[in-house]
Amino acid sequence: MELERRYRRLLRVLPDFYRRAWEEDMVATFLAGALPEDPEDAEFTAEYGRPDWSEVASIVALAVRLRVGGAGAPARSLAWGEAVRRVALAGLLAHAVNALAGLGALLWSPSRFGGHGVPDQDVVVWSLFGLGWVAAYLALVFGRWHQARQFAGLSLLVVAISAGVDLVVTDGAYLLSRGVGLLVVAVPVLALVAFHDQALPVRPRPWLVALPVGTVLVTVVLLATQYPGGGNLVDWPGLACGAVFAAALAYQVAPTAGWGSPSWPAALVLLAVATLVLRAITLLDYLQHTPAPERNPLITAALVEGIAVLVVAVPLALRAIRTFRILPTATDPFAPSPARPDA
């Protein structure tokens, strides 16, 4: 029966432990509802029918909830869930810090942006749109996950429109880096799927402190690494590399100091991969488009940053793999579970 085969193929998005427990039941329930009573119609549907989009959506949503688990999920699924949630938090924190530092720089030194002491109106508008990331981050930290998704989605849309406008204005220059950059910006927005109704609540305090501290640090680093002519030796991917390097190093030095959960190495590795991709793409841009006098220091800095992240990310990845391997993947769905921590 083709319909059954197609439905079983769809169910492969669910974790193995879950399919072992529920697949036959789910198939029986689905077919009982999908096949019409009339034998001829039933035969036709069985051969040519497909699960409709709402059935597909319900299975995909279930798969997300099970794979990036929350309270009551098997240990490995819960660890993945926490890792992805930390990627979302850290990524939105980076976007929020970037927006605040950018806006601060604009207000503090407007002549650098407009050339006449008054910032260009478009630059101001785009910078103000960046505050959407701050709203998304704060909403996430305070448990307003639905609003966080809305703010983050809108902010991503603004970034996409801005990148599109830039591409048109510059005749398609930096196409690759802008495209990949947009994907990297989208990573924490996509990671928000892990904030489902089983997700564990976020501890707001450390994440709240991180916002002003990060903004001040980024502003200081940008000011300290300016060179004559208005450029920065440390660019945004460089700052991201520095942040990931520092966090990974801190984890290696003191893995149990407040962040002993197995999710942290996995989250840091995911962030390191996104950062390295961004670093590699912008390095190619420097090679192709930057004039010779400025190119060499920028390329040297980019290489050092990329290698530094690699050096800390590889042992962290090995540690994450080891840790995740020993975590149990499944619990017996018919055994009563202990009380949930968020219930």
Next chain:
Amino acid sequence: MLRALADLIPKVLPNISLADILGRVTSRVMSEQAFFVLTALVDQPRHGYGIVGEVADLSEGRVRLKVGTLYGALDRMVADGLVEPDREEVANGRLRRYFRLTERGRDALAAEAARQAANARAAAKRLRAWQPRTAGDST
């Protein structure tokens, strides 16, 4: 600095309150689907498709459970001890697992029904007391 941020948040996100934040952590409201699934199991154990049909009847067609939604809810209810497997049967060559409500599930459903009834009573009382303004009213 934290204090300043705490003051800023209500301006950025006006609907957030401390009670709201704590409420999210300390309690979880039963979803409509879960409510109807538990209600469908009150009178007798049912299998998956039986629950789908019963929920559609109970909600007068308003709630149509998709398979992923149903088993997502059942999985959590089994884990929470609200529902347990009753028996397995083979019908038309396919396995059918029947589920029944546990005592804990019955209590949870009764508590949720009481909560919803109290809400409905409060709304009905307020609606009965409400008088539409006439055209001549200036206040």
